[in-house]
Amino acid sequence: MAGDWGASCATGLAIVLGGEFHDRLGVCTAPHCDRVYVDVSRNGTRRFCGTACQNRVKTAAFRARNRDS
Numbered sequence: 001m002a003g004d005w006g007a008s009c010a011t012g013l014a015i016v017l018g019g020e021f022h023d024r025l026g027v028c029t030a031p032h033c034d035r036v037y038v039d040v041s042r043n044g045t046r047r048f049c050g051t052a053c054q055n056r057v058k059t060a061a062f063r064a065r066n067r068d069s
């Protein structure tokens with residue numbers, strides 16, 4: 001699987017260097033994660049490196065909300 005990761009990483013880098021997504025490079029906003037991602041979504045609202053972090057933060061927010069009620 002290391003080969004797959006390297007390949008997708010190189011593809012992302014090529015896209016960034018191509019210029020089209022030069023303003024779409026971001027760092028994951030999830031706690032304890034500093035992975036860099038390329039936001040290829042249409043409206044550029046991506047905040048996480050992947051769905052794993054997205055779900056982790058969503059779950060944490062959900063728990064935080066319910067804690068007070």
Ligand SMILES: [Zn+2]
Nearest residue numbers: 028033049053
């Ligand atoms: Zn992340």
